[in-house]
Amino acid sequence: MSYIPTIDEGSCIGQGDCMDLLPEVFQVDDCARVIGTGPDDGLLKAARECPTEAIVLVDSRTGEQVYP
Numbered sequence: 001m002s003y004i005p006t007i008d009e010g011s012c013i014g015q016g017d018c019m020d021l022l023p024e025v026f027q028v029d030d031c032a033r034v035i036g037t038g039p040d041d042g043l044l045k046a047a048r049e050c051p052t053e054a055i056v057l058v059d060s061r062t063g064e065q066v067y068p
């Protein structure tokens with residue numbers, strides 16, 4: 001669990017795919033917000049499946065953005 005997710009609120013359309021995949025990490029009302037942590041592979045899958053690339057992942061070990 002080294003990836004830190006954040007939401008680009010200007011890009012999120014709030015349709016909830018991320019919450020369906022990782023309800024322990026994402027909660028969606030009008031917009032997604034991060035409520036917890038999850039496995040890196042699950043976070044990467046959620047980020048890749050987000051239709052608007054609103055999920056930003058940063059590697060906490062290196063500080064580098066890994067997605068998008």
Ligand code: SF4
Binds near residue numbers: 015031050053
């Ligand atoms: S999948 Fe992307 S667009 Fe959909 S609610 Fe999550 S962050 Fe927002």
